[in-house]
Each structure stands twice: as C-alpha cells, then as structure tokens.
Amino acid sequence: MYIYKVIKPTRKQEIIQVAATLFKEKGYSAVSMRDIAQAMHIKAASLYNHISGKQEILSTLILEVAEAFTTEMSAITAETLPTLKKIERVIEIHIDITVNYSENIATLNNDWMHLEGDDLKQVVKMREAYEENFRRIIKQGLSQGEIKPQHPEVILFSILSTLRNLYLWNEKRGKMDVNVLKKDMVAVLIKGII
Amino acid sequence: MYIYKVIKPTRKQEIIQVAATLFKEKGYSAVSMRDIAQAMHIKAASLYNHISGKQEILSTLILEVAEAFTTEMSAITAETLPTLKKIERVIEIHIDITVNYSENIATLNNDWMHLEGDDLKQVVKMREAYEENFRRIIKQGLSQGEIKPQHPEVILFSILSTLRNLYLWNEKRGKMDVNVLKKDMVAVLIKGII
DNA sequence: GTCTATAGGATGATAGAC
C-alpha cells in the first residue's frame, strides 16, 4: 500500500529532532543550545552552521505539526459526511498525527507562546481556525439532532482536551494497536461510558 | 452557609500569587526573579527577604494544589457510593479546585519536572496515587457492570485529560455558572454526546 | 562541519546600608 524509503536526515533535521525530544521533556525555555549540542556530541557553536538560532528550531517544529493539523482539518471540512463520521475522522487524524509528531505536539501545546513575530501570529490563527472548524461540525450536529442537546463549548473542550493530550500517552499506547485505540477513543468520547 | 473573612495576605503569599500568574503565562523557566519583582514594583533582591529562592515559590505553589487533590480524592475513595456517583464527585472536585487554584494547576501540569529533590519525589508519588485511586474506581465500575466494557486506561485518560485542562478554560467559563458546568461536564464525560 | 575563544547580556542569589 505504501512504499517507505529510508532517507538520511540532514544535519539540520537531526538538530531539530534532538531539540524536540529535549523540549518535550523540559520545555523550550529550560533547554539551552549547549544541551542540544551535548546531546549531539558537538559544541553549541557548531549548531549555528545549520540553523540561524534557537527560534528557528522552535518555529520549524511547531509550524510543521500545525500545518499537518490544518491540512487534515480542511480535508474533513470539505467532505460531505454525517456529523458523527466527521467527529470520528477528527479523532482519527489526531491519533495519526500524534503517532508521527509526538514531540512536536508537546512543543506546540506548551511552548507556542515563545514564538515571535509572524510565526506567533500565524500559529495562533491556525489554532483558532482549527477550533472554529471543529465548533462548526459540532453545531451542525446539534442543529440536525445528531448530537444530544449539550453546551457546544463543553463538548468541544472535552474532546479537544483529550486529543491534545494524547502525546502524553505514548508509552502505554505503544503496546496498543493504533486502530484499536482509534475505535476505543471514538467509543468513549462519543458514546460515553455508561 | 459560609462566613468569609478577608485576610490581608502576607508578603510571601503575595509573591507566590504574582509568580503563579506569570508562571501560568510563560512557564516557570521563562520567568525570572526580576520579572516577579517588577510585577510587584520592587527589586529582585527584596524578594529574598520573604522567600529562600525561586524553587521555594515553585514547590509551595505545586504542593498546595497537589495536597488539595490528594485530600479530596481520599475522601471520595473512603465513601461508599455507586461508581457513577464517585466519578461525578471526581469531576466536581476537579472543577472546584480549578476555580480556586487555576494558576497552581497550570504550574503543576506544566512545570512539575522543575521541582528538585524530595519535593519532586513527593509530587510524582501523589500524582501516581491519585491516578491509581481513579483507576480503581473505574475498574470497580467495569467489574460491576456499571460502566460499558471499554479499555479502562482509555476511560481514565480521556476523563483525566479533560479535567486537568480545565484551567485553560477560565475566561469562557467565567460566564458559566459553576454548577451548570459541573452538570454539563458530568453529562458529556459520562453519557457521551449521542 | 566542527572547533576555540569570546562578546554582551541575563540570571539566581548574597552582602550590607538605610
């Protein structure tokens, strides 16, 4: 179905990935360029041959995953599906993106406020657009009677909180098949527990 | 029902509260002692007349709310109630504590790893005990057929993710009555949305 | 692509005057 080709990452990509792991553990502000360099067994000054600074690492990391969410959410919005199928799709893409970008999501969630200038504006905008798309799906479901008459913001908040925190759950989930997780998450979030 | 007495906070309490607000906005590591001092219109050196250092602010802040959760959760565990009532109570105490300690919860969630020594150990232990108590409640509900046969970790994770993120939702929630929020949260988390 | 050396500034914390 897919053909995977193993490509040697550029030095820049290596730096960003190492930084991502450290950012996930301690947060952007608590990780120094020296920490990143040490994890790569080089000196901090050498990093600047590949990247312009710490900010570039942050914005690359965050924009990459923010764009993934935006792209996938646009695709769902464009489809014509019943509300419940759309919500299912939102849950599924969150799980897929989390599996592939767990460190990026940690940084997006916890360190977006340390972005500067246009990057900050852009990410805030993307997040708002994403939420608004999701809100519209829920409201449509409510107006068509597909969803129980509950406060839409409470529904939006509870589903989105769970999905945004999935990155915290990668060890336990490691043993769980992704497709099983999708099914279970959909069941719990949509049908409840009783 | 209650008698409220307005007590002038000590200078130490003032410092901790100002710090908490800044930590919530930017995270522990990105806030300097100078930042805290500036927000209080004094110089950084003056802070040390009231506190021993930045770490003391962090551990005071986190231990206060962690103990609140531990105390409340123990009370629920000790009661004899049907599982669903217990889960309802867990949701309610989370909302109550969030209303009173929103900044502390932000710091507990995001900066616990910057604690040192015994404080770190203690908080990790309290968090694990809390989760284990909740897990037991869910498993009992499953074994007694009160809860649908779903993966207990998925249930635990989705409810706890939502509750732990409630602190992010204090502006919108501001307009919403706390008791209405409790009822809606219980409905969405337990009964689902369809 | 990595190194050493270093600039220039921020940081947590202390000493001692008022």
Add this chain to the structure above:
DNA sequence: GTCTATCATCCTATAGAC
C-alpha cells in the same frame, strides 16, 4: 522591607582557525 552593588555563572550568538 527595600534598596544598591556585586558575584559567579549561564545564556545566545558571532568570529575566525582548521
């Protein structure tokens, strides 16, 4: 209880050699 002055250390980033 707050201040000024200061220390020792850490930080991001640059210059220039290899």
